[in-house]
Amino acid sequence: MEKEMQMQKYIAVGCVLALSGGAFANVRVIHGSPDTPAVSVFVDGGNTVGSPVTGSPVIPSLSFRQDSGYLAVPSGDYTFKVTPEADPSLVAIDAFASIDENIPVSVIAIDFLANVRPVILVDNRTTNPSVAQLRLGHFVPDAGAVNILVNGSSFLTDVEFEDVTGYFELAPGFYDIRVVDAVSNAVLQDIPGLELIANTNVSAFALGSVAGETFGVSVFVDAVPAPGTAALLGFAGLAAVRRRR
Template identity: 35%
Template sequence: MTVQQDRSPVRTRLLAAGGALLVGIAGASAQDANVRVFHASPDTPEVIINVNEGAAQVGPLAFGNTTGYIPLAPGDYRFQVAAAAAPMDFVIDIAPTLEAGVDYSVFAINTLANIEPLVLVDDNTSVAGQARFRVLHLNTDAPTVDLNVRGGPTLATLSFTDVSDYLSVAPGTYDLDLNLAGTDTTALALDGITLLDGYVYTVVAFGGVNEPLSVGLFVDAIPAPGSMALLAVAGVFASRRRR
């Protein structure tokens, strides 16, 4: 198995910390920004996201769920996140500037007492003959882990809040293991993971605070005639409660 790393700065660039939000779908203009939100704070209840002080609202969104990409006109925005049951008690409040043609993912991470945003610029470029993906460690209770191809190389070593570079592999079906870093101790076995030609994925390890260690595979984009279709389709493909 050959693994290629892409260390292009735009693919791992973080925006200024401050908040989390939004979403997007296929059909956006190349001049739009596309934004999605992921709820990864394990003890935070369902949330809603206010856009520009209530001009629009997204949610409710429960832990472990994400929205798809939503196209937004470029410009300055204010995003405020609150529990659905207390819509004026904002736990995240940011004012990002969205750039034309840029895809963003916003993750609400950490425990409720320490909730914070992790905002990423996504690279959803499709490459023929390759499947591309990145890996995020967002489990509040898990130690540093290795993501390994079973019987093969280590793809990434990640601590809480770490984000890997984009990785490229040949399309196919893989058995992966999430191991305690530097050991053969498997925290979670990921069997039969199919990565398709030209697809772009995000892999998220999440959980903690009485939520099981889980790994979700999110289809960010698929090749389409003449364009990329932005999806952010999610599925938890493995889950285990840590003892």
């Protein structure tokens, strides 16, 4: 049965995420710009948009499709500066945001290098022991609208670039996922036998470029319940999503 798209509103750069102080927030950075080389991420306190990069990067090197894992950052006002790893004097992204300790977020660099910019998503890190929770997003700048089929049936239609769903609650198990062009019905990617595990939240984002033949879906782990698993959150779903062999 076709699901109704539940669009998650991502947070525009420069807006406030219900600021409060005295505690730590969970912030994750994802490199989703297909033609942008490896980057460094600098985080400055306060609104320093337009100022030169100073100090050492919080994330020294992040390549396309990689994420930083969740970083513990004191809640407050920050400017995120993203530069090429090879030349920190060139600032590709210079964005201000206020971070609240109760709102885990992902900062995703999207689009081609000429138009690279961040979007900030609010993540769900509350798991449900009975179901898997899956969020989907379209961040392929040169792909038109896509349709998503699950186990051969229509699941979402006309998903546009920069569309992000809310979290769907799905029964644990194996799923065959197909992404097709909404107009031509050409298959962009098949993901056979993807296993979703109960008590785990993941985000599956379409990244890359159609023209560059790098279109692909990357899966990132948003939450797992077991203690001591925080280190696994930076490995793009390896701990919680498996393909049937």
